[in-house]
Amino acid sequence: MTAEPNLLRALDYPLLQQCMHCGMCLPSCPTYAATKLERHSPRGRIALMRAIADGELEPAKPFAEEMYYCLGCLACTSACPAGVRYAELFETARAEIERRRLLDSPKRNLIRWSVVRVLFTRPRLLRLAGRLLWLWQAGGGQRLFRKLRLNRLLPRNLRRLEPQAPRACAKFSHQLIAPVEHPRTGRARRRVALLTGCVQDLVFSDINRATADVLLANGCEVHTPPVQPCCGSLHAHNGDLRSARELARRQLDLIDPFAFDAIISNAGGCGSHLRAYGHLLHDDARYAARAAEWSRKLRDIHEFLVGINFRKPAAPGGAPAQSEIENPKSKIENPKSEITLTYHESCHLCHGQKISAAPREVLRALPGARLVECAESSWCCGSAGIYNITQPETSAWLLRRKLGHLRATHAAVVATANPGCHIQLENGLRESGAPGVAVAHPVALLAKAYREEGAI
Amino acid sequence: MPSITDALIGRLGAANVLTEKEDILPYAFDGTAALRQPPLAVVFPRDAAQVALVIRLAREHRAPLVARGNGTGLSGGSVPVPGALVLCLAHMDKVLELDTKNLTLLAEAGAVTQDIYDRADAAGLFFPPDPGSMKISTIGGNVAENSGGLRGLKYGVTRDYVMGLEVVLADGSTCWLGGKCVKDVAGYNLRDLFIGSEGTLGVITKVLLKLLPRPAARRTLLATFAAMDAAAGTVSAIIAAKIIPCTLEFLDSKTIRCVEDFAHAGLPRDAGAILLIETDGHPAAVADEAAKIEALCAAHGATSVKRAADAAEAARLATARRSAFSALARLRPTTILEDVTVPRSELAGMVRAVQAIAGKHRLDIATFGHFGDGNLHPTILTDERDAGEMARVELAFADIVEAALARGGTITGEHGVGLAKKPYLRRQLGDDSHALLRAIKRTLDPDGLLNPGKILD
Numbered sequence: 001m002t003a004e005p006n007l008l009r010a011l012d013y014p015l016l017q018q019c020m021h022c023g024m025c026l027p028s029c030p031t032y033a034a035t036k037l038e039r040h041s042p043r044g045r046i047a048l049m050r051a052i053a054d055g056e057l058e059p060a061k062p063f064a065e066e067m068y069y070c071l072g073c074l075a076c077t078s079a080c081p082a083g084v085r086y087a088e089l090f091e092t093a094r095a096e097i098e099r100r101r102l103l104d105s106p107k108r109n110l111i112r113w114s115v116v117r118v119l120f121t122r123p124r125l126l127r128l129a130g131r132l133l134w135l136w137q138a139g140g141g142q143r144l145f146r147k148l149r150l151n152r153l154l155p156r157n158l159r160r161l162e163p164q165a166p167r168a169c170a171k172f173s174h175q176l177i178a179p180v181e182h183p184r185t186g187r188a189r190r191r192v193a194l195l196t197g198c199v200q201d202l203v204f205s206d207i208n209r210a211t212a213d214v215l216l217a218n219g220c221e222v223h224t225p226p227v228q229p230c231c232g233s234l235h236a237h238n239g240d241l242r243s244a245r246e247l248a249r250r251q252l253d254l255i256d257p258f259a260f261d262a263i264i265s266n267a268g269g270c271g272s273h274l275r276a277y278g279h280l281l282h283d284d285a286r287y288a289a290r291a292a293e294w295s296r297k298l299r300d301i302h303e304f305l306v307g308i309n310f311r312k313p314a315a316p317g318g319a320p321a322q323s324e325i326e327n328p329k330s331k332i333e334n335p336k337s338e339i340t341l342t343y344h345e346s347c348h349l350c351h352g353q354k355i356s357a358a359p360r361e362v363l364r365a366l367p368g369a370r371l372v373e374c375a376e377s378s379w380c381c382g383s384a385g386i387y388n389i390t391q392p393e394t395s396a397w398l399l400r401r402k403l404g405h406l407r408a409t410h411a412a413v414v415a416t417a418n419p420g421c422h423i424q425l426e427n428g429l430r431e432s433g434a435p436g437v438a439v440a441h442p443v444a445l446l447a448k449a450y451r452e453e454g455a456i
Numbered sequence: 457m458p459s460i461t462d463a464l465i466g467r468l469g470a471a472n473v474l475t476e477k478e479d480i481l482p483y484a485f486d487g488t489a490a491l492r493q494p495p496l497a498v499v500f501p502r503d504a505a506q507v508a509l510v511i512r513l514a515r516e517h518r519a520p521l522v523a524r525g526n527g528t529g530l531s532g533g534s535v536p537v538p539g540a541l542v543l544c545l546a547h548m549d550k551v552l553e554l555d556t557k558n559l560t561l562l563a564e565a566g567a568v569t570q571d572i573y574d575r576a577d578a579a580g581l582f583f584p585p586d587p588g589s590m591k592i593s594t595i596g597g598n599v600a601e602n603s604g605g606l607r608g609l610k611y612g613v614t615r616d617y618v619m620g621l622e623v624v625l626a627d628g629s630t631c632w633l634g635g636k637c638v639k640d641v642a643g644y645n646l647r648d649l650f651i652g653s654e655g656t657l658g659v660i661t662k663v664l665l666k667l668l669p670r671p672a673a674r675r676t677l678l679a680t681f682a683a684m685d686a687a688a689g690t691v692s693a694i695i696a697a698k699i700i701p702c703t704l705e706f707l708d709s710k711t712i713r714c715v716e717d718f719a720h721a722g723l724p725r726d727a728g729a730i731l732l733i734e735t736d737g738h739p740a741a742v743a744d745e746a747a748k749i750e751a752l753c754a755a756h757g758a759t760s761v762k763r764a765a766d767a768a769e770a771a772r773l774a775t776a777r778r779s780a781f782s783a784l785a786r787l788r789p790t791t792i793l794e795d796v797t798v799p800r801s802e803l804a805g806m807v808r809a810v811q812a813i814a815g816k817h818r819l820d821i822a823t824f825g826h827f828g829d830g831n832l833h834p835t836i837l838t839d840e841r842d843a844g845e846m847a848r849v850e851l852a853f854a855d856i857v858e859a860a861l862a863r864g865g866t867i868t869g870e871h872g873v874g875l876a877k878k879p880y881l882r883r884q885l886g887d888d889s890h891a892l893l894r895a896i897k898r899t900l901d902p903d904g905l906l907n908p909g910k911i912l913d
């Protein structure tokens with residue numbers, strides 16, 4: 001152990017004191033709902049952190065396991081009237097756990113090293129891995145592998161996941177989006193930078209393309225650097241704050257926030273972390289000012305679109321029904337609508353970034369679509385970063401619960417704005433025998449609507 | 457003899473008996489500020505028979521026992537005592553029966569208040585008691601503390617809706633008290649003895665509740681005032697006009713700002729005070745009352761009166777109000793909530809007294825509360841690590857209690873005595889009444905096994 005002070009003890013104590021243990025967060029916490037045990041609740045976890053800060057409890061394996069049983073979904077932060085900054089507490093606790101190497105095992109170390117330290121810090125290498133995955137899937141290797149039942153050679157957790165591995169895209173973002181694109185008509189009214197993400201780039205580069213299209217259709221000049229570093233959220237959530245800071249600096253070197261009107265993220269999980277750069281680097285003399293400006297300019301795509309009063313697409317072959325735009329309710333209740341949509345909120349979009357209304361506004365603007373709310377729409381789907389690998393049982397329980405609510409809406413399309421949720425829901429729907437239900441990003445649907453009216 | 461924890465594990469299984477530090481530290485507190493005591497172990501019974509079993513074992517081993525639901529109490533009622541077993545009823549959370557013929561609902565003690573409300577609501581019925589923490593508080597805890605809520609003025613408190621109880625006594629016997637009969641005078645009314653007994657006389661395991669038909673209409677009004685006095689005057693005027701709204705809630709300027717920061721419910725951040733008023737009942741009566749209340753507000757200095765547009769907005773305002781206590785925690789590290797209650801006519805004087813006490817002791821005190829029933833929540837904003845300030849908090853606390861008693865009030869309107877109010881109970885009750893409480897406690901729990909040191913020593 002190094003001489004570095006205990007990170008929880010070094011924390012600003014009022015951060016821990018802020019929790020007045022009222023319990024108002026308990027009904028929103030999935031792990032508490034699953035167990036009804038206080039240690040699996042937000043206030044229980046905070047109590048343990050405080051006991052560590054007070055020197056009453058030694059940080060040991062049970063605490064470490066507890067903090068990795070937490071989904072990091074941040075539902076507690078939306079429920080907490082006292083304004084407890086759980087995200088900060090959670091990241092600090094995990095960083096302390098990693099610093100003390102409380103969960104070390106050869107297998108975990110290998111996975112962590114290869115994923116957190118190697119793959120997700122080197123965008124080119126990550127793309128190479130994505131390319132190999134694509135070749136594997138498209139070239140029949142995967143089929144052959146399964147046919148020969150070679151998957152039995154994989155460790156149990158990975159064997160379960162192998163068929164769930166997302167389908168890599170044939171083309172990545174930089175092959176679909178030019179470094180600078182201008183609106184087709186008229187002068188650009190805004191200059192924005194578009195962040196392409198890691199998983200988003202490998203698996204959903206089409207969503208990145210759609211995001212660029214939607215921005216262009218709304219008068220933005222779109223800058224998309226072809227090789228972008230990972231935002232560092234994976235690292236921060238998994239106790240590697242040092243890498244997270246390093247990646248944030250690289251991002252700031254690549255994109256100068258002072259040069260843009262807004263910096264756009266279209267993935268809930270990344271956005272939530274990207275917004276926190278100001279805080280992450282607040283004590284970095286060289287980067288603090290730039291990071292603060294970055295945080296000020298960072299926008300989730302839906303938030304940005306609503307903020308600039310985005311153009312509502314017209315129904316194909318007809319003008320937009322004016323009343324529907326002014327009064328979104330009339331559209332929801334319009335029984336003649338063709339497709340039914342429902343919206344699953346990514347945790348880090350609604351709880352991390354507190355953006356709930358804007359994506360729904362985008363969905364309600366779609367011609368011929370009816371938005372039906374689903375119960376517990378802001379509950380975690382169980383994807384939660386790599387939670388479905390580390391905690392398969394709780395993850396599966398959450399997914400089943402989610403699928404039940406989604407099915408109850410009879411929606412043909414589930415809209416969601418985070419790649420982790422997207423993959424989790426697609427897999428879940430397919431495996432539960434609901435292959436007819438599609439999962440789509442709200443902005444991809446908007447881009448499609450623009451295309452159908454002939455604007456892009 | 458094996459240790460009590462080994463004995464419990466032998467009978468209930470290891471999964472239902474927690475002893476590891478990481479497991480039990482989160483049971484060291486409830487919703488009360490600055491009170492903390494880790495227990496010896498936490499036990500999860502599944503029914504009354506298991507509760508009785510735990511009580512018998514605890515008796516054999518002379519281990520104190522503290523019953524707990526979801527730990528939202530505000531007087532330290534479920535904070536463990538040293539060496540205690542926490543008997544957590546959170547897993548006994550089922551609604552067992554909804555009887556629409558007799559308008560009753562039978563639930564296990566660990567059922568969450570909100571679930572009971574929702575079950576009744578889905579059947580067109582209404583369970584009025586709505587303590588601030590109802591979305592997670594348990595009905596057993598509500599009964600043990602005789603909790604109030606926002607609707608006390610018109611609908612009364614938890615006690616008014618309890619028709620029957622199943623309770624396990626300190627000797628391990630299980631009693632049913634009360635039943636579905638509206639009229640029932642067979643023997644002493646012991647059911648009422650257990651309501652509000654704070655787990656010191658027995659452990660409540662089932663509750664039979666009375667339901668009402670759901671009011672056909674509701675209307676919520678938000679009246680804004682420049683100063684507290686005008687709001688208090690308006691409340692007196694509404695009552696004097698023989699109108700009994702379902703809720704009549706007051707928030708001062710500090711509380712308004714904190715609540716709005718959390719809830720974004722559209723509260724006026726610059727107001728000196730607001731009243732949140734709800735009337736319910738027959739649609740025509742509701743419309744009539746709402747109009748009269750609006751006129752009375754305007755006549756007594758309201759700067760604006762707003763009607764909630766729909767049920768969703770009304771619910772948002774009620775939720776915002778329910779978050780007041782927790783939202784105040786945004787301002788200072790420690791938030792100490794009071795619940796002195798005075799006769800309604802004394803309310804304005806009491807609010808002024810609290811302001812004077814805050815000035816005298818150089819403390820930050822925000823006030824909100826149920827103006828309709830005289831139940832105030834002066835909330836002291838402080839830092840438990842500042843010994844000097846905490847000493848002043850103690851003095852202010854005592855002054856507030858004195859001011860309430862001098863006005864014919866009570867030291868606690870709805871949170872219970874627990875640990876927090878224990879020093880003041882004798883002062884309110886007088887020696888003889890206090891001795892009577894003690895005699896009852898001794899009779900039912902001669903060994904001092906159940907929640908010892910709460911209410912009285």
Ligand code: SF4
Pocket residue numbers: 018019020021022023024025026042043076079080081082083084782
């Ligand atoms: S995290 Fe917030 S809501 Fe939860 S117990 Fe603490 S203060 Fe209350």
Ligand code: SF4
Pocket residue numbers: 028029030031032040041042045069070071072073074075076077086
């Ligand atoms: S982040 Fe999610 S799982 Fe973790 S404590 Fe908060 S609500 Fe519970």
